[in-house]
Amino acid sequence: MRKQWQAACMVADISDYSGHRVVVGSEEVALFRVGKVLYAVGNFDPFSQAHIISRGVVSEIDGRIAVASPVFKQHFDLTTGFCLEDPSLRINVYSVRVRYGLVEVNPTPLCVFRRV
Numbered sequence: 001m002r003k004q005w006q007a008a009c010m011v012a013d014i015s016d017y018s019g020h021r022v023v024v025g026s027e028e029v030a031l032f033r034v035g036k037v038l039y040a041v042g043n044f045d046p047f048s049q050a051h052i053i054s055r056g057v058v059s060e061i062d063g064r065i066a067v068a069s070p071v072f073k074q075h076f077d078l079t080t081g082f083c084l085e086d087p088s089l090r091i092n093v094y095s096v097r098v099r100y101g102l103v104e105v106n107p108t109p110l111c112v113f114r115r116v
Contacts, residue, residue, distance in 0.1 A: 004106075005097065005104040005105065005106050006024050006025065006104060006105055006106075006107055007102055007103075007104055008022040008024055008029070008031060008040075008096075008102075008103045008104060008105045009022055009031065009102075009103050010101055010102060010103065011033070011038075011098055011101050011102075011103055012101070013103075014031055014032070014033040014038070014103070015033070016033055016034065016035065017032075017033075017034060017058045018032070018033070018058070019031065019032050019053065019054035019055060019056060019058070019067065020032075020054060021043055021051075021054035022105070024094070024105045024107045025107035027042065027043075027092070027107060027109075028042070028043035028044065028051045028054075029041070029042065029043060029092075029094055029105055030042070030043040030053040030054035030056075030067070031054070031096065031103060031105075032058055032067060032078055034058060034065055034078075037065075038096045038097075038098065038103060039065070039078035039079070039096065040093070040094035040095070040096035040105050041053060041067070041076065041078060041081055041091050041092060041093055041094065042081070042091040042092030042093075042094075042109070044091065044092075045069045045071065045072075045074075045091070046083075046089050046091065047069060047071065047072045047074055047089075048069065048071035048072055050071065052069065052070055052071060053067060053069060053076065053091060055070045056068050056069050056070050056076075057070070058078070059075075061075055061084060062084075064077050064078075064079070064084070065077070065078045065079065066078060066084060074086065074089075076090070076091050078093075079093070080093065081093040092109040093109060093110045094106060094107070094108075094109055094110060095110060
């Protein structure tokens with residue numbers, strides 16, 4: 001069963017094309033805003049073993065919106081969580097919504113980090 005939505009921050013707290021770290025339940029989540037679209041992914045980088053994804057640079061690569069890890073520069077698709085350089089790795093992906101300017105995240109990941 002999926003847990004209920006949890007308040008994370010206000011939309012205004014997330015700058016366009018930037019990350020914002022929040023804690024949802026017991027998980028660190030990186031929120032990104034690209035125009036009017038919000039993405040929520042796990043903040044844990046499987047390559048550096050650190051919680052730093054929210055500090056990454058957002059860009060479009062081959063038509064996909066991705067974030068580059070700030071340490072080793074691997075790119076993660078913000079929609080699927082897959083690493084573009086190594087598809088055997090992915091980061092968690094979460095459902096995100098906005099209600100009355102408040103960003104809410106469902107703490108149960110849609111896609112769970114794992115090595116394939």
